[in-house]
Amino acid sequence: MAVTIEAEAPEAKKATAHHPVARIALIGNPNSGKTSLFNQLTGLNQKVGNFPGVTVDKKTGVSQLTPQLKAQIIDLPGSYSLYPKSLDERVIIDLLYDPALNNRPDLVIVTADASNLKRNLLLFTQLADLRIPAVLALNMMDVAEAEGVKIDIEVLQRDLGVPVIPMNARKGIGIAALKILISQQLAATEVSFFEVPARLRPMVDGIKERFSLNNDYLALHYAHQYKHLRFLSEDDKVWMAQLLETQGFKSTTEQANETIARYVRINEVLLDVVRVDKAKEEEKFSNKLDQILTHRVYGYLIFMGLLFLVFQAVFAWASYPMDLIDEGIAALNTLIQENFNGPLINLLTEGVIAGLGGVLIFIPQIAILFAFIAILEETGYMARVTFMMDKIMRKFGLNGKSVVPLISGVACAVPAVMSARTIENWKDRMITIFVTPLMSCSARIPVYTVLIALVVPEVYYLGFMNLQGIVLMGLYLLGFLSAILSALLLKVLLKARERSYFIMEFPVYRMPRWKNVGLTIFEKSRTFVLEAGKIIVAVSIILWVLASYGPGDSFERAEERAVAEAEVKGLSDVQTDNLISSYQLESSYAGRFGHAIEPAIRPLGYDWKIGIALLTSFAAREVFVGTISTIYSIGEEENVTTIKDKLMSEKDADGNPFFTPARAFSLLIFYAFAMQCISTLAIVRRETKSWMWPLAQLVYMTGLAYVSAFAVFQLMS
Amino acid sequence: MQYRGTACILQLFINSLNKRREIVHNRVQESQQQKSVRDLKIGESGEISSLNDPEMALKLLEMGCIPGAEVKLNSKAPFGDPVTIIVNDYTLSLRLDEAETILLK
Ligand SMILES: Nc1nc2c(ncn2[C@@H]2O[C@H](COP(=O)(O)OP(=O)(O)OP(=O)(O)O)[C@@H](O)[C@H]2O)c(=O)[nH]1
Numbered sequence: 001m002a003v004t005i006e007a008e009a010p011e012a013k014k015a016t017a018h019h020p021v022a023r024i025a026l027i028g029n030p031n032s033g034k035t036s037l038f039n040q041l042t043g044l045n046q047k048v049g050n051f052p053g054v055t056v057d058k059k060t061g062v063s064q065l066t067p068q069l070k071a072q073i074i075d076l077p078g079s080y081s082l083y084p085k086s087l088d089e090r091v092i093i094d095l096l097y098d099p100a101l102n103n104r105p106d107l108v109i110v111t112a113d114a115s116n117l118k119r120n121l122l123l124f125t126q127l128a129d130l131r132i133p134a135v136l137a138l139n140m141m142d143v144a145e146a147e148g149v150k151i152d153i154e155v156l157q158r159d160l161g162v163p164v165i166p167m168n169a170r171k172g173i174g175i176a177a178l179k180i181l182i183s184q185q186l187a188a189t190e191v192s193f194f195e196v197p198a199r200l201r202p203m204v205d206g207i208k209e210r211f212s213l214n215n216d217y218l219a220l221h222y223a224h225q226y227k228h229l230r231f232l233s234e235d236d237k238v239w240m241a242q243l244l245e246t247q248g249f250k251s252t253t254e255q256a257n258e259t260i261a262r263y264v265r266i267n268e269v270l271l272d273v274v275r276v277d278k279a280k281e282e283e284k285f286s287n288k289l290d291q292i293l294t295h296r297v298y299g300y301l302i303f304m305g306l307l308f309l310v311f312q313a314v315f316a317w318a319s320y321p322m323d324l325i326d327e328g329i330a331a332l333n334t335l336i337q338e339n340f341n342g343p344l345i346n347l348l349t350e351g352v353i354a355g356l357g358g359v360l361i362f363i364p365q366i367a368i369l370f371a372f373i374a375i376l377e378e379t380g381y382m383a384r385v386t387f388m389m390d391k392i393m394r395k396f397g398l399n400g401k402s403v404v405p406l407i408s409g410v411a412c413a414v415p416a417v418m419s420a421r422t423i424e425n426w427k428d429r430m431i432t433i434f435v436t437p438l439m440s441c442s443a444r445i446p447v448y449t450v451l452i453a454l455v456v457p458e459v460y461y462l463g464f465m466n467l468q469g470i471v472l473m474g475l476y477l478l479g480f481l482s483a484i485l486s487a488l489l490l491k492v493l494l495k496a497r498e499r500s501y502f503i504m505e506f507p508v509y510r511m512p513r514w515k516n517v518g519l520t521i522f523e524k525s526r527t528f529v530l531e532a533g534k535i536i537v538a539v540s541i542i543l544w545v546l547a548s549y550g551p552g553d554s555f556e557r558a559e560e561r562a563v564a565e566a567e568v569k570g571l572s573d574v575q576t577d578n579l580i581s582s583y584q585l586e587s588s589y590a591g592r593f594g595h596a597i598e599p600a601i602r603p604l605g606y607d608w609k610i611g612i613a614l615l616t617s618f619a620a621r622e623v624f625v626g627t628i629s630t631i632y633s634i635g636e637e638e639n640v641t642t643i644k645d646k647l648m649s650e651k652d653a654d655g656n657p658f659f660t661p662a663r664a665f666s667l668l669i670f671y672a673f674a675m676q677c678i679s680t681l682a683i684v685r686r687e688t689k690s691w692m693w694p695l696a697q698l699v700y701m702t703g704l705a706y707v708s709a710f711a712v713f714q715l716m717s
Numbered sequence: 718m719q720y721r722g723t724a725c726i727l728q729l730f731i732n733s734l735n736k737r738r739e740i741v742h743n744r745v746q747e748s749q750q751q752k753s754v755r756d757l758k759i760g761e762s763g764e765i766s767s768l769n770d771p772e773m774a775l776k777l778l779e780m781g782c783i784p785g786a787e788v789k790l791n792s793k794a795p796f797g798d799p800v801t802i803i804v805n806d807y808t809l810s811l812r813l814d815e816a817e818t819i820l821l822k
C-alpha cells in the first residue's frame with residue numbers, strides 16, 4: 001500500500017489547476033476539529049458541532065495551498081481507531097483500502113486534540129504503521145494551554161517521525177504553516193509503533209503473499225476485517241476464513257492486545273513530551289456546569305424550560321417580522337395588479353407571488369429554530385441531552401444517541417436520518433430512522449402557523465405565555481410522543497439480538513461561534529427558500545393553469561350558470577363576478593381533481609379545495625400554504641389580501657367561516673403525522689438500502705394521519 | 718399541575734424499572750465479588766484491573782480505559798443511569814451495564 005501511494009504521489013504533487021490534484025484526507029478522533037480545519041482549508045462551510053459524530057459522510061473540497069498548487073481535501077467522519085464500530089467509522093476504511101488506487105489519499109492530516117493527546121495518538125500510530133504519509137495537526141492548542149498542558153513539539157516530532165503543527169482550527173491559527181507543509185512532498189514515517197507478534201507471523205505472511213501486500217500491519221487488518229472488505233471476492237473470503245481457522249486467530253483478543261500495546265508505546269512517547277503545569281485540584285468548569293445541567297431535577301427542568309422558550313420565540317417573537325413580510329407581499333401584488341393587466345400578470349400575482357409569499361413569510365420562524373439547534377450543538381449541550389435521555393429512550397427501543405436525529409428532525413428529517421449512522425446497533429438505528437420523520441420538521445411550521453393563527457385566539461397568560469405558542473408546542477410534543485410510541489411498537493416487532501452500547505465521549509462546553517451560528521441560519525434559510533421556492537413556483541404555475549382552465553366549454557357553461565343564478569337572486573355586479581369565478585374554479589381541471597378525491601377526505605372535514613392542497617403537498621408539505629393561497633386568490637382580483645385574511649374569508653355552503661376549529665385541528669393533526677416528503681423517503685431508502693422501510697413509513701404515517709384526523713374531526717364537530 | 722402529574726408517573730415507572738435492575742445486579746454481584754466502576758460513589762476513584770466483557774472491552778480500550786488507568790466516577794444521569802467517568806483527564810459517558818464490565822483493583 002505504502003509503495004503504491006508513493007509511486008503515485010510525485011505525479012499528483014506536480015499537478016496544476018488543470019490536472020488531477022493531490023488528495024489529502026482528514027482523519028482523527030471524533031470532535032477533534034477535522035471539519036473546522038476542512039472549512040479553514042477550503043473556505044467551505046460544512047457543519048461543525050461540539051459533539052462526537054457530527055460528520056457522518058465523506059465530503060470533498062478544494063484548497064489553494066500555494067498560488068500555484070491546489071489540493072483536494074477530504075473531510076471524514078471521526079473514529080477512535082481503524083477498527084470501525086459503526087457505519088460512519090467504516091467510511092474511513094472504505095477510503096483507505098479502496099482498491100481503485102487513485103481514490104486513496106496521497107496524504108493524511110491526522111487531527112489530534114492537544115488537550116487529550118494520549119487517546120488521539122492511538123489512531124495516528126495505526127495510520128503510521130500502515131505507512132501512509134501523514135502530518136499531525138495538533139489542534140485545540142488553546143484548550144490545552146488553558147488546562148496547563150505543555151507539549152514539546154520538537155520531541156514529539158522526532159518520536160513520531162512526522163511533522164507536527166500546533167494549531168487552533170477554530171481561529172485559523174497554524175493554517176498557513178499547515179498549507180505550506182502539505183504542499184511539499186512528504187514521506188511516511190519510519191517509526192514503528194506496533195510489531196506483529198511472532199505467533200501471527202505465518203498467517204500474516206500467507207496473507208501478504210496471496211494479496212501481494214508488502215506491509216505486515218495491512219495484512220493483519222485484512223485478517224481482522226476481511227468480511228467487510230468489499231473488493232475481496234467470495235473465493236478470497238473463503239480462503240481467509242480457512243486460514244484464520246487453521247491459525248486459530250482470535251480477532252477480538254488480538255485487537256485488545258494490540259490496543260494495549262499501542263497505549264504502552266504511546267505512554268512511553270508522551271512521558272517526555274507532555275507536562276501538566278497547573279495544580280490539577282481545581283475542578284474543570286465543564287464538570288461544575290454539568291452538576292447543574294444534568295442534575296436529577298434541574299436537568300430536566302432546564303431542558304423543558306429551554307424548549308418552552310423556543311416555542312414561544314417561534315410564535316411570539318417571529319410574528320412581527322412575519323407580519324411585515326406578509327403585508328409587503330400583499331402590497332406588491334396590489335401594486336402590480338393596479339398597474340398591469342392580462343393573463344400573464346394573473347399568473348404572476350395569483351400563482352407565483354402568492355405561492356412564494358407562502359414560503360418567504362416563514363423565514364423568521366425557520367431562522368429561530370435553526371439558531372436554537374445550532375446553539376444546542378455548538379455548546380455541547382446536545383451531548384448532555386443524549387445522556388439524560390438515554391435511560392428513558394431505551395425503554396422505547398431507542399438509544400440516547402437517537403436524541404440527535406430526533407432533535408435535528410425538528411429542523412429537517414433528511415440530515416436527521418443520516419445522523420443516525422452514529423448508532424452502532426442495527427435495531428436501534430432502524431427504529432430511529434423509522435420514527436424520526438414523525439418529529440415535526442420545519443416544513444410543517446407554515447401549516448401549523450397559519451391554521452393555529454386562524455382558530456386559536458391570541459391570548460397571553462401571566463403576561464408572556466402565548467396560547468398560540470403553547471398549542472404549537474403541543475403539536476411538537478405530539479410529534480415526539482408519536483415517535484417514541486411508534487418506536488415501542490417496533491421494538492416489539494423487530495427481532496434482533498445485538499447489544500447496544502452507549503460509550504461516548506463527553507465534550508467540554510464551548511462558547512458557540514456566533515459567526516458560525518449566523519452562517520448556519522443564513523444558509524439554512526436560504527436553502528429552505530430556494531428548495532421550497534423551486535417546488536412552489538413550479539406547483540403554483542401548474543396549479544394556476546389547472547385552476548384557470550377547464551375541459552371543453554366547461555368555463556362558458558359555468559359562467560352561464562352563474563349569470564343565470566345571479567339574475568334569479570338579483571346579485572350586484574361584483575357578487576356576480578365572484579359567483580362566476582367560483583363556479584369556474586369548480587369546473588376547472590384542478591376543481592375536478594379535487595372533487596374526485598373529495599369523498600375520501602370528507603370524513604376528515606375537508607372539501608375539494610383542501611383536497612387539491614393535500615395532493616400537491618405529497619411532493620413537499622410546505623406547498624400547502626402556497627397552494628391554498630393560490631386557490632383562494634383565483635378570481636379575487638379586487639381584494640388581494642394577506643394569507644390569513646384569505647383563509648378567514650373562506651365560507652362554507654351556509655356562509656359560515658369554513659375553517660372551524662374542528663376542521664383546522666383535523667388538518668393540523670393530518671399534517672403532523674402524514675409522510676409528505678419525497679426527499680425523506682429517498683434518504684431512508686439510501687440509508688436502509690431497502691424499499692421496505694420507506695414504503696412502511698409511507699403507509700404507516702399516512703394511515704396514522706388519516707385515522708387521527710378523522711377521530712379529531714368527528715370528536716370536535 | 719399536569720406536568721407534575723406526568724413527571725410523577727414517569728418517576729414511578731423508572732423506579733419500578735430500577736428495582737428490577739437492582740435484583741439482576743445483586744445476582745451478578747453474588748457470582749463475582751470483584752468491585753467494578755458501577756460500585757464507585759460519585760467523586761470516588763479506582764484503578765482499572767481488567768475488562769470482563771470482550772466485546773465491550775474493545776470499545777473501552779480504544780477510549781483509553783486500559784488496565785492500570787485511573788477512573789473517577791464523575792456524575793450520574795437523573796435516573797442513575799448512564800454515568801460519566803473521568804479517565805485520562807477526559808469525560809466519558811457510559812451505561813451502568815457497561816460500567817459494570819470495568820473491574821477495579
Ligand atoms: N477551542 C477550540 N475549539 C475548537 C478548535 N477546533 C475546533 N474546535 C471546536 O471543536 C468542536 C468540534 O469541531 P468539529 O470541526 O466539528 O470536529 P470534527 O472532528 O469534525 O467532529 P466530528 O465530525 O464529530 O468527528 C466545535 O465546537 C469546534 O468549534 C480549536 O482549535 N480550539
Ligand SMILES: [Mg+2]
Pocket residue numbers: 034035036047048054055076077078
Ligand atoms: Mg466533522
